[in-house]
Amino acid sequence: MTTAPAETAAQEIDKLLSLHPKGFDLSLDRIRALLDKLDNPQDRLPPVIHIAGTNGKGSASAFCRAILEAAGLRVHVHTSPHLVRWHERYRMAGQDGEPGALVDDAVLADAVRRVAEANGGATITVFEILTAVTFVLFSEHPADVAIIEVGLGGRFDATNVIAKPAVSLIMPISLDHQAYLGDRVELIAAEKAGIMKRGCAVVIGHQEEDAARETLVAIAERQGCPTTIFGQDFFAHEEHGRLVYQDEFGLVDLPLPRLVGRHQYANAGAAIRAVKAAGFLVDNDAIEKGLTGVKWAGRMQRLTEGHLLDPLPKGSELWLDGGHNPGAGQVIAEAFATLEERNPRPLYLVVGMLSTKDPIGYFSAFKGLAKSVFTVAIANSDAALDPLVLADDAIDAGLTAEPVSDIVDALDRIGGLAGGEIAPRVLIGGSLYLVGEALELNGTLPD
Template identity: 70%
Template sequence: MAAAQVSEAAQEIEKLLALHPKGFDLSLDRITRLLAALGNPQDRLPPIIHVAGTNGKGSVTAFSRAILEAAGLSVHVHTSPHLVNWHERYRLGVKGGKGALVSDPVLADAVRRVAQANAGQKITVFEILTAVTFLLFAEHPADVAVIEVGLGGRFDATNVIARPAVSIIMPISLDHQAYLGDRVELIAAEKAGIMKRGCPVVIGHQEEDGVREVLVETAERLGCPMSVYGQDFMAHEEFGRLIFQDENGLADLPLPRLPGRHQYANAAAAIRAVRAAGFDLPEAAIEKGLAGVEWPGRLQRLAGGKLSHYGPPAAEIWVDGGHNPGAGQVIAEAMATFEERDPRPLFLIIGMINTKDPIGYFKAFLDLAEQVFTVPIHGSDAGVDPVALAADAASAGLEVNAASSVAEALGLIAELTEDDPAPPRILIGGSLYLVGDVLSENGTPPR
């Protein structure tokens, strides 16, 4: 996307950021008022797949989109946050093909109209951008919309959806405690707020029994037709294939293109949700969707680009925006799987913001990572100082050094490994802001 195209919408949003708070103020009053002023576009959308969860909601969104598009359907997709450009939050469906990120003039116009309708009243920028989602999706025809929750569920700005085709609750763990509560059961109750009476619900794989109980009890109380991972549907690997099972029987499918065993359960949730939403898709579409799915910034391998030149020759470089202990665990498990397949020394380059649990994240990599390099985050004013973050990594038992940038860290790893027979494996992560910085600097933004 050309710089001039990016700037028009970005400038409109920057004006809003100067007028309104950037953070979250969980309530539905302001977004409800604004949407009424816009003629309630949220009531004119195609069938909606509404996705919440601490981890995996982006992956299940990507799987749902890929499967539906493989069947020839047009799919609108809303995700947040973006990695490099605001446009990534809004993908407009294309009949018979892959959806495309909203064009800059269309996004800029929508932002201006929503801001005008708000008339300077108190609101958060996320609420304005959510209203933009509903306006764009109402004005552009599509067969289905996949809408990802921003934060929590009950009071998230997307939760003005009255009758979703299906609500999905993905794995829940501790995150955003200041907003959602300091126990996973409290967080589960907040995320369960996207369930609507009588509307289908899919509950993804949950590590905590207490979380599953909260979600199941809520669905039962609301009379929601319910599918629970491990009970009503499931998936596992067998002879290099993904075996999916639900009440319709077994399906022998290709392994998902997204790496990591945790993606099996994410893919299963998407398949079950698409079916629960009323889309009876042929197995060939599911196969094509799993094989072609894309999700930038989540266990994404960097194949070339400017930053790769700083690192060791033939290094395997991955980026992942997972930033909480639950995400650290699944990423570490994926790295361990890579190690089994192709042994290489693992180095981490990590930056984090100050609302996360760095020690919990780092502990997942104990006895797996050779060394950690902590770096600053330029895409957020909440970034943790690399020296302080290094102390957290050391507290978790890891060998660590602070670096001034990702490029410097890659260079230091190159020096450390120049005599090693096997090129290293490098994971850059700990924050979606850092991943966005990396993809931008590398010249490989999401398309």
């Protein structure tokens, strides 16, 4: 177990937060102006796998990285948001056969200072500055490929200044961030499709909504993009405890991915297809090694050590997942239903959510599955829902719910309730920020 060290980079970013807004102001004008002052580092990147979608972006990034590194390639990765430390947004490619690692603090601090100096105090969001930092870091350190995850939307996201990605990967789309992206799934799909570039390869992952898939396909066709579509051009499903993947190159029998949940089968399939569409020659051994070695903190992550397990009965399962919209709630609930089939035990939820989310939509997926919900505030967030309001939302969704003071209080109560039962299964979720808080409390920081 580890604790976060004092970090110069965090201090530099705190200075920016005092000067600039932390949220989103979707536009490409400011980021382009800043990048121009930095001599356009986004034009000096290795081949880019650019990933958008409502759910599954992080898993797809993790699968792509694991497969590419297993093939011996040097891989940069940009994801957001972070769980505990800003450094998690920047995974730098390893050199001389070493795997990648989170950016060194001094390297990140220096890049942040240089970007802030180039910006010169001009109006901009912190996310835009940190995206410019991504391009600076990834252009200055050698790698064979860069995986870059969209922050919000696609068309006007700050990452969308990449002129010719090796592939644009669109993961599952559902309703989220409606205030920014629209209140219909086809409108959101159109925003996500904004990362497609004329003539560049596109991979469309599994889409539950026909309207989303049809919108994505239509835009890809208008852009003249070579396009492969899950369920039409490539497939991934479980069969006899194995993952069967198939595309135009043939059928491959693979181990199930290390990441938990049936939704990860399609996520893994999309990542495999994206790596191939980007032009990387990965053999089946690399794919197999990537699927079994992949790690992704805060997404169906089971804690097996740490302080948060102390209040729970011996043998309890403690899980984390930062999914926070109805689509995520559905796949998380399905994952726990599968666990329940294999090993029945009472499920308790500890949930905190931001006020921009749809709590009832999220909670509804757990009706008949979760025994009880304990709602909590999210530390250091002015945008979090009041636990009282959140508990009412859970009750409206058909669950038993109670507001409590914090994560530790919730686990203490679950430990007391479960004392005479089968050791419980507990999910802490509803927000990546809450999951980050849990990891920090537990002393198990992402690496």
